[in-house]
Amino acid sequence: MSTTETIWLVIGFGGQGLFFARWIVQWFRSEREKESTIPLSFWYLSLIGGLITLVYAIYRKDPVFITGQAVGALVYLRNLMLISRNKPSLDAKTH
Numbered sequence: 001m002s003t004t005e006t007i008w009l010v011i012g013f014g015g016q017g018l019f020f021a022r023w024i025v026q027w028f029r030s031e032r033e034k035e036s037t038i039p040l041s042f043w044y045l046s047l048i049g050g051l052i053t054l055v056y057a058i059y060r061k062d063p064v065f066i067t068g069q070a071v072g073a074l075v076y077l078r079n080l081m082l083i084s085r086n087k088p089s090l091d092a093k094t095h
Contacts, residue, residue: 015052047076
């Protein structure tokens with residue numbers, strides 16, 4: 001295996017690792033809260049892991065993998081936008 005292929009495998013596994021870590025974060029938070037919750041870090045890990053995996057999929061030229069990761073990234077980004085929009089601003093808290 002060439003050095004280039006090894007680097008791309010590390011990138012691919014790194015993206016998948018971050019993507020998987022979101023479930024660990026969500027599980028621990030839910031256990032701590034004693035109810036099912038989705039912390040903000042879940043969405044950031046989803047987006048970052050998904051984008052890294054998307055880059056790997058593009059390198060591999062896999063249209064199924066590319067489509068799945070691209071659509072997922074849009075969903076994660078949209079969720080982060082909705083969370084940001086619905087979060088009370090600091091100005092509202094001080095007045």
